[in-house]
Amino acid sequence: MDISINTFNTSGDRALLDPRTSIYAIIVISVVMIGGRLSGIEYILRVISCMIPVVFLFAKKNYKLGMIYFLLALLAMIIEGSAIQTSSGFLNLLLVIISGTISRFVPQFMMAYCFMSYTKVSELIVSLEKMHLPDVVIISLAVMFRFFPTIAEENRCVVDAMNMRKTKTKKFSLIERLEYQIVPIMMQSVRIADELSQAAMTKGLGINIHRTHICEVGFRYRDYLMIILLTAILLLFFIY
Amino acid sequence: MGESKNGITVKDCINIGVFAAIYIVVFFITSFVGYIPVLMVILGILCSITTGIPLMLFFSKSHTFGMITAFSVILGLFMVLMGRPWYSILIALVTGLASDYIMQIGKYKSINKAVVSSGVFSLWMIGMTLPMFFGDREAYFESIREGYGDAFVDVLYRLTPNWMFYVMTVLTFIGGILGGLLGRAVLKKHFMKAGMV
Amino acid sequence: MIDINNVTYTYNVTDAMGKRVERIALKNFSLNVKEGQVVVLTGGSGCGKSTVLRLINGLIPHYFAGELHGDVKVNNINVSTNPIYDTAKIVGTVFQNPKNQFFNVDSTSELAFNAENFGRNPDMIINDIDRVSSWMNLNPLIDRSMFELSGGEKQKIACASIAVADTPIIVLDEPTSNLDARGIEKLRKVIALWKKQKKTIIIAEHRLYFLKGLADRVLILKDGEIKKKMNGTVFDALSIAETTKLGLRAVNIEKISDKVRAITAKRTLGKRYISIENLEYVYPDGEHGISRKKLDIPTGAIVCIVGDNGKGKSTLAKCLCGLNKKAKGRVIYDTKQLPLRNMLEHCFMVMQDVNYQLFTESVNDEIQLSVDSKIEEECVNKSNEAMKMLDIEDLPKLHPMALSGGQKQRVALACAVASSKEILILDEPTSGLDYYHMIEVARVLKMLTDNNRTVIVITHDIELVNECADYVIEM
Numbered sequence: 001m002d003i004s005i006n007t008f009n010t011s012g013d014r015a016l017l018d019p020r021t022s023i024y025a026i027i028v029i030s031v032v033m034i035g036g037r038l039s040g041i042e043y044i045l046r047v048i049s050c051m052i053p054v055v056f057l058f059a060k061k062n063y064k065l066g067m068i069y070f071l072l073a074l075l076a077m078i079i080e081g082s083a084i085q086t087s088s089g090f091l092n093l094l095l096v097i098i099s100g101t102i103s104r105f106v107p108q109f110m111m112a113y114c115f116m117s118y119t120k121v122s123e124l125i126v127s128l129e130k131m132h133l134p135d136v137v138i139i140s141l142a143v144m145f146r147f148f149p150t151i152a153e154e155n156r157c158v159v160d161a162m163n164m165r166k167t168k169t170k171k172f173s174l175i176e177r178l179e180y181q182i183v184p185i186m187m188q189s190v191r192i193a194d195e196l197s198q199a200a201m202t203k204g205l206g207i208n209i210h211r212t213h214i215c216e217v218g219f220r221y222r223d224y225l226m227i228i229l230l231t232a233i234l235l236l237f238f239i240y
Numbered sequence: 241m242g243e244s245k246n247g248i249t250v251k252d253c254i255n256i257g258v259f260a261a262i263y264i265v266v267f268f269i270t271s272f273v274g275y276i277p278v279l280m281v282i283l284g285i286l287c288s289i290t291t292g293i294p295l296m297l298f299f300s301k302s303h304t305f306g307m308i309t310a311f312s313v314i315l316g317l318f319m320v321l322m323g324r325p326w327y328s329i330l331i332a333l334v335t336g337l338a339s340d341y342i343m344q345i346g347k348y349k350s351i352n353k354a355v356v357s358s359g360v361f362s363l364w365m366i367g368m369t370l371p372m373f374f375g376d377r378e379a380y381f382e383s384i385r386e387g388y389g390d391a392f393v394d395v396l397y398r399l400t401p402n403w404m405f406y407v408m409t410v411l412t413f414i415g416g417i418l419g420g421l422l423g424r425a426v427l428k429k430h431f432m433k434a435g436m437v
Numbered sequence: 438m439i440d441i442n443n444v445t446y447t448y449n450v451t452d453a454m455g456k457r458v459e460r461i462a463l464k465n466f467s468l469n470v471k472e473g474q475v476v477v478l479t480g481g482s483g484c485g486k487s488t489v490l491r492l493i494n495g496l497i498p499h500y501f502a503g504e505l506h507g508d509v510k511v512n513n514i515n516v517s518t519n520p521i522y523d524t525a526k527i528v529g530t531v532f533q534n535p536k537n538q539f540f541n542v543d544s545t546s547e548l549a550f551n552a553e554n555f556g557r558n559p560d561m562i563i564n565d566i567d568r569v570s571s572w573m574n575l576n577p578l579i580d581r582s583m584f585e586l587s588g589g590e591k592q593k594i595a596c597a598s599i600a601v602a603d604t605p606i607i608v609l610d611e612p613t614s615n616l617d618a619r620g621i622e623k624l625r626k627v628i629a630l631w632k633k634q635k636k637t638i639i640i641a642e643h644r645l646y647f648l649k650g651l652a653d654r655v656l657i658l659k660d661g662e663i664k665k666k667m668n669g670t671v672f673d674a675l676s677i678a679e680t681t682k683l684g685l686r687a688v689n690i691e692k693i694s695d696k697v698r699a700i701t702a703k704r705t706l707g708k709r710y711i712s713i714e715n716l717e718y719v720y721p722d723g724e725h726g727i728s729r730k731k732l733d734i735p736t737g738a739i740v741c742i743v744g745d746n747g748k749g750k751s752t753l754a755k756c757l758c759g760l761n762k763k764a765k766g767r768v769i770y771d772t773k774q775l776p777l778r779n780m781l782e783h784c785f786m787v788m789q790d791v792n793y794q795l796f797t798e799s800v801n802d803e804i805q806l807s808v809d810s811k812i813e814e815e816c817v818n819k820s821n822e823a824m825k826m827l828d829i830e831d832l833p834k835l836h837p838m839a840l841s842g843g844q845k846q847r848v849a850l851a852c853a854v855a856s857s858k859e860i861l862i863l864d865e866p867t868s869g870l871d872y873y874h875m876i877e878v879a880r881v882l883k884m885l886t887d888n889n890r891t892v893i894v895i896t897h898d899i900e901l902v903n904e905c906a907d908y909v910i911e912m
Binding site: 023026027030031034108109112115134135136137139140141142143144145146147148150151178179182183185186187189190192193196197200201205206207 | 247248249250251252253254255256257258259260261262264265266290293294297306310311313314317318320321322324325326426430431434
Binding site for chain 3: 158187202204
């Protein structure tokens with residue numbers, strides 16, 4: 001088992017959208033894509049919603065993924081818009097499964113991916129503070145995102161150590177593998193959490209203290225445009 | 241179990257974050273099984289068993305009301321950011337408060353209460369299976385009825401009845417208890433002997 | 438600036454059996470430091486030097502559980518009653534493990550982190566970051582992921598974030614433990630700059646050579662008491678014989694000793710060689726890499742691979758023992774030719790952080806797991822033999838994680854011995870060790886070669902090389 005998780009942007013660029021707008025977009029897309037019908041106005045809303053991530057993928061110059069996603073989404077939408085309505089029997093079931101797995105799961109994942117790739121953790125933290133979430137949740141969340149890459153690093157070392165211990169006569173069973181992999185990682189994590197706590201305290205982190213931020217977070221024109229679009233989609237979706 | 245102090249400290253926040261990260265990684269690795277459609281049904285029980293290990297270690301580090309709730313809310317928040325149904329976070333809030341309450345009855349020191357609490361905690365996962373059932377489901381089946389013909393849709397409808405939801409909920413709860421027991425065993429075998437709890 | 442008066446401190450800890458134990462860390466300790474002084478605290482592991490730093494930065498009593506008598510004042514503020522986030526505005530801390538002390542995913546946010554917590558004006562923080570990055574040469578490190586930086590670079594960011602926060606007092610707790618020679622040099626420059634800026638600096642450290650010319654006062658601690666005091670000039674002039682007598686790491690050391698060089702020059706030690714040919718490895722970034730036409734390693738000897746090539750050394754260790762599947766190369770060993778990855782059958786590596794290597798619930802299980810046999814009797818015999826050889830016979834029932842660092846290292850070596858693997862590779866076995874433990878490692882390594890094993894040590898610890906090397910390869 002090799003874990004690699006890359007979370008969040010680390011470059012100096014400011015996020016394309018305010019994190020609050022991005023989160024709103026993820027929620028709206030998931031509501032429309034999971035629950036929407038395949039005909040009438042809801043179908044049109046689905047087409048619009050699932051194309052939103054394409055815009056951001058292209059804006060981030062991620063053309064390859066953007067193209068792949070665009071074609072997939074297009075395919076799903078065409079199937080849903082025409083083929084499903086006209087076919088029947090087994091072919092119909094197959095088409096529903098294919099288009100359904102794409103349209104009901106992928107768009108919100110894509111939006112989440114876009115959000116992570118253009119947002120810095122510190123920007124997310126500031127916007128969560130602006131949303132008045134409790135400090136405990138915000139600090140914990142920041143630690144969590146910082147810790148994903150650490151788990152990947154720790155895991156790599158444990159896997160190396162395990163490979164070294166393999167002998168010709170002894171193979172590890174699945175349970176042993178799990179135990180020998182999870183337990184050392186957790187032991188290291190306890191130690192890291194301890195050292196991290198000490199570091200954070202000497203760096204002046206506290207709960208309910210006044211902090212400032214060097215990163216800029218706030219609504220711009222594009223955020224307002226996006227919010228209007230998303231709200232329109234949501235309203236139409238619930239009215240019809 | 242941790243020493244009883246008042247309020248959540250910076251150290252507690254860091255423990256919450258660290259174990260939430262481990263929990264999510266274990267959760268995601270286990271849920272790869274869910275790509276095999278038949279196993280989708282037992283996904284809840286599987287995930288709640290494997291995540292029992294980090295969860296019990298986290299419980300052993302919690303000592304005051306709110307830590308477990310915060311842990312749960314963070315999981316829910318992360319899932320929403322990952323594009324799962326938005327009400328996952330509300331369900332996570334409720335299950336988190338409930339398991340925090342159970343731990344409080346045991347003054348955060350009772351390991352048996354922790355096992356029960358682990359079962360309750362795991363129920364946050366059902367938020368993610370909800371779209372397959374109840375309200376959204378009607379909409380889904382109505383929308384495909386036009387293309388399928390009534391007979392076919394009815395068969396499909398019967399195959400995924402609402403009571404399946406309750407079965408999955410119960411399975412997840414049982415998984416959480418089993419995971420709690422597994423986590424307790426690992427704690428005893430390794431962490432207590434190593435003097436780390 | 439800093440007034441520690443008559444402090445006695447006892448830690449409340451739980452031991453391997455789960456019992457509550459009290460461990461006395463400081464006894465009637467007093468220390469007064471004036472503004473602008475650089476004070477070095479040194480002594481063996483557990484002498485109490487880290488405890489002194491924790492008194493100053495407030496982790497005692499705000500983080501560690503224990504009993505504190507006497508008072509500690511920093512800038513005339515009582516540290517134990519002052520909230521620790523306020524003490525943080527006066528005292529900045531650098532810890533020993535670079536990878537476990539940063540809080541943010543990207544380097545720029547980390548630089549601003551301390552100052553942000555103080556609630557400082559954002560524009561001012563940005564200005565300060567610019568100023569600090571110009572005098573510390575940080576430009577290549579700005580806006581990077583913390584996870585792609587080397588240990589030395591991470592430690593530099595840790596220093597820089599304190600520089601941005603601009604605290605008058607800086608304490609460093611064994612800052613070089615996980616750094617290579619290059620990282621240590623970077624750190625030395627930073628400390629020299631701080632000294633010029635009249636910062637008050639307290640350093641707890643085993644490794645002393647890089648502090649030559651920087652220290653104003655040096656205190657040697659033993660069992661929580663000051664054993665010896667000296668001023669900077671006396672410290673700078675300490676010879677190797679004198680530091681050895683004090684049980685300290687050397688102050689004056691630059692070179693591999695003539696004795697070791699002479700042995701290497703003869704090249705007669707092992708008549709047999711392990712030859713590695715056309716070793717080639719490229720990092721995932723596609724630019725940097727390791728490449729070596731031929732590497733001859735004599736068998737049955739302690740072979741030290743030294744050299745200052747940044748982060749390549751741990752990678753080399755992984756390549757040599759066949760863990761790095763992407764590394765290309767061919768090995769001629771025992772007149773047989775093998776691809777590099779088959780070295781895994783003959784090699785065992787003791788990692789720099791040995792914690793990753795110990796899986797099971799007792800030392801006994803751990804060692805028996807390594808024995809390449811299904812017959813139980815053979816497992817027991819071989820593991821007993823290995824434990825005897827490494828002098829850990831009294832530990833078999835304990836959990837490996839409850840042991841001290843040195844004991845863990847021995848358990849890992851015992852696993853290697855029990856597995857009958859004949860080549861042992863050690864990656865920086867003495868980083869962060871005091872003089873006594875370093876000598877212990879050297880002794881164990883010699884013992885292993887007496888049993889006809891080949892020991893490859895990848896290190897930049899010149900003192901260890903001088904102590905035990907039969908053969909030195911400089912990369």
